[in-house]
Amino acid sequence: MIAESRITELMASEVKRFVKGHPESHKMADRSSSSLLAGVPMPWMKRWAGPFPVVADRAEGGTIFDIDGNTYVDFCLGDTGSMTGHANAPISQAISVQTQRGFTTMLPSSDIAWVANNLSERFGMSKWQFCLSATDANRFSLRIARALSGKSKIVVNDWCYHGTVDETLVILDEQGKTVSRPGAIGPQVDPGLTTIAVPFNDLEAMEKALAGGDVACVLMEPALTNIGIVLPQPGYLEGVRKLTKQFGVILILDETHTICAGPQGASRLWGIDPDMLVIGKTIGGGVPVAAYGMSAEVGSKVESLMQGHDLDVSGIGGTLSGSAFAGAAMRATLTHALRQEDFDIAIPLATRWSIGVQSIIDLHGLPWTVQQLGCRAEYWFSEHPQNGAQAAASVNDGLESYMHLYALNRGILLTPFHNMALMTPFHSAPDVDKHTSVFAECVSELVS
Numbered sequence: 001m002i003a004e005s006r007i008t009e010l011m012a013s014e015v016k017r018f019v020k021g022h023p024e025s026h027k028m029a030d031r032s033s034s035s036l037l038a039g040v041p042m043p044w045m046k047r048w049a050g051p052f053p054v055v056a057d058r059a060e061g062g063t064i065f066d067i068d069g070n071t072y073v074d075f076c077l078g079d080t081g082s083m084t085g086h087a088n089a090p091i092s093q094a095i096s097v098q099t100q101r102g103f104t105t106m107l108p109s110s111d112i113a114w115v116a117n118n119l120s121e122r123f124g125m126s127k128w129q130f131c132l133s134a135t136d137a138n139r140f141s142l143r144i145a146r147a148l149s150g151k152s153k154i155v156v157n158d159w160c161y162h163g164t165v166d167e168t169l170v171i172l173d174e175q176g177k178t179v180s181r182p183g184a185i186g187p188q189v190d191p192g193l194t195t196i197a198v199p200f201n202d203l204e205a206m207e208k209a210l211a212g213g214d215v216a217c218v219l220m221e222p223a224l225t226n227i228g229i230v231l232p233q234p235g236y237l238e239g240v241r242k243l244t245k246q247f248g249v250i251l252i253l254d255e256t257h258t259i260c261a262g263p264q265g266a267s268r269l270w271g272i273d274p275d276m277l278v279i280g281k282t283i284g285g286g287v288p289v290a291a292y293g294m295s296a297e298v299g300s301k302v303e304s305l306m307q308g309h310d311l312d313v314s315g316i317g318g319t320l321s322g323s324a325f326a327g328a329a330m331r332a333t334l335t336h337a338l339r340q341e342d343f344d345i346a347i348p349l350a351t352r353w354s355i356g357v358q359s360i361i362d363l364h365g366l367p368w369t370v371q372q373l374g375c376r377a378e379y380w381f382s383e384h385p386q387n388g389a390q391a392a393a394s395v396n397d398g399l400e401s402y403m404h405l406y407a408l409n410r411g412i413l414l415t416p417f418h419n420m421a422l423m424t425p426f427h428s429a430p431d432v433d434k435h436t437s438v439f440a441e442c443v444s445e446l447v448s
Contacts, residue, residue: 002446007398010445014405018050021409024067025055044079047416049405059086061426064413072413073431075353075421080257081281083375084337085426091285094332095325104323111327115283115291118334122264123255125277125293127302130322134256134280135163137292138219140316141276142167144294145217145250148301155209155218155249157200159388161226162219162254163280167194172389199387200224201232203239210247217250217276222266225257227391228418229371229378237272244275250298256280256290260422261374262343282338287329345425346375349432353377353421356436363440364447378420399446406442407435 019026029052033039040046045053057067062085064072077083084091116128131137142154142165154167159181162168169184170191178197180187196215198205209215222237224230244251253274255265259282262269267277275298280290294302305314320326354377358370361379370379382394395418404414412435414421421435 002399004398006446007402011398011402011405014402014409015051017409018405021070022050022052022054022066022068026052028055028067029053044416049401049408049416054408061085061087062424062428062431063426070411072408072411073427073434074413075423075427075435076413076415077422077424078281078286079415080260080422082286083260083282083422083424084285084333084342085424086286088285088333088337090336091329091332094328095285095287098325098328101324103325104320106319107324108322109324109327111324111331112322115327115330115334118331119279119283119291119293122268123277123279123293124268124273126296127299128291128293129316130289130291130326131316131318132288132290132320132326133163134254134278134290135165136318136321137278137280137290138162138165138168138252138254141252141278141292142217142219143315144276144298144302144305145252147305148298149216149248149250151214151216153194153196153212153214153216155196155198155206155215155220157220157224157388158197159227159392160197160200160220160224162221162278163256167191168219170195170197171392172197172199199389200230201236201386203236203243206240207243210243210249213247215247215249217252218244219252219254221254221256222258222261222270222272223373224388224391225260225373225376226417227388228380228385228394228420229373229376230385230387230391231371231373232270233386237270241272241274250275252276252278254278256282257376258373259338260376262347263338263340266373283333284326284329285333285337287326289326289330291330342425343375346423346427349423349427349429350375350377350421352429353423353432353435356432357439360436360440360443364443366443366447375423376420377423378418380419402446403439403442406445407438410438410441412438 055067057065064074119128156168158172169181170178171181173179178192178195180191196209198209251274253267258266276294278292354370354372357379361368368381369384381396385391
């Protein structure tokens with residue numbers, strides 16, 4: 001057990017080191033506070049360790065350079081948005097060319113048709129639509145499921161995350177009631193009216209939720225990722241698929257983060273055939289895009305809804321969705337990245353990262369563990385959790401913040417929430433070994 005007093009003592013030293021090493025970022029933070037809410041353009045940026053955010057100057061491959069001249073091995077990669085590598089040359093070139101050909105016309109482009117075909121080959125979905133974020137794709141998919149089923153409720157996993165969709169920002173309270181997740185701002189209605197949360201890896205709870213007869217769909221990740229990596233137990237996903245078919249409920253899989261499992265995502269890798277599938281940010285190489293696909297059966301039913309004068313106020317779509325600019329970015333990304341040859345480099349690096357971290361944990365006899373999903377890996381301050389509640393209970397905010405800041409001060413960026421690292425083909429074995437070395441130094445100081 002690492003004493004809180006020890007963490008507090010070491011944290012003070014790391015904060016001083018951080019402030020000293022980031023004078024220009026400090027100045028920028030002071031200036032930004034006058035015009036940016038909380039001093040940042042997006043709330044999650046407040047989650048970075050340290051008293052103020054590092055300000056990036058540029059990024060290339062698996063590296064970020066800040067305005068103070070510091071260099072970082074970037075294992076965050078824009079929380080998956082830059083999983084293709086920063087400034088990936090063929091993607092950047094395609095985007096640059098398209099800027100000279102027009103950004104948005106509200107007309108289909110040949111690139112978009114190519115992307116839809118590629119996504120069908122990858123994920124097995126028959127028909128596709130496009131939008132600007134996985135949040136939108138999930139929200140639109142929920143609308144479609146309700147329209148097709150005539151039912152009002154949805155099922156999600158306890159402690160899931162599917163973007164800023166109101167119905168999905170939920171957990172189970174101590175009485176087993178579905179309530180708003182801590183931190184959710186201004187939910188429009190009591191989420192218990194719209195949503196049933198069930199623990200991940202619990203088929204009995206899933207069956208009970210679906211047996212009520214008022215559920216339109218189940219929206220879930222093949223493996224939880226946004227409360228840390230929680231892998232499905234053998235037979236769990238197959239059981240969910242069987243139950244959704246039994247009760248006539250649409251199954252929507254959100255592959256936005258689980259694309260880290262391979263070029264076809266976790267669903268195809270594990271042999272699960274959903275009715276609908278969502279894929280976000282990764283497929284645009286950093287450009288805001290997302291797509292939602294559907295089986296031939298679902299697609300045929302949805303096409304029957306896409307009729308008439310009021311189609312533009314249906315609650316799905318958006319004038320910038322599927323633009324020529326987005327199409328060019330996605331085509332280049334799916335052509336030059338997220339390929340098997342890319343995962344053949346990135347996944348072994350994640351394995352190397354996992355082995356290195358586990359060796360340090362074992363050396364010191366700590367009750368910690370490492371989890372890996374494809375080219376994504378993380379360490380836990382506990383045994384492997386089996387559901388979201390167990391994962392949330394294992395979080396140690398003070399220890400996590402200290403270890404993140406320690407790594408950041410030595411040129412390593414981890415995802416600012418959890419202890420997660422994502423690999424790109426632009427990373428190298430020396431990058432991974434640098435993290436292992438820094439991790440070893442950090443743990444040695446903590447336990448000394």
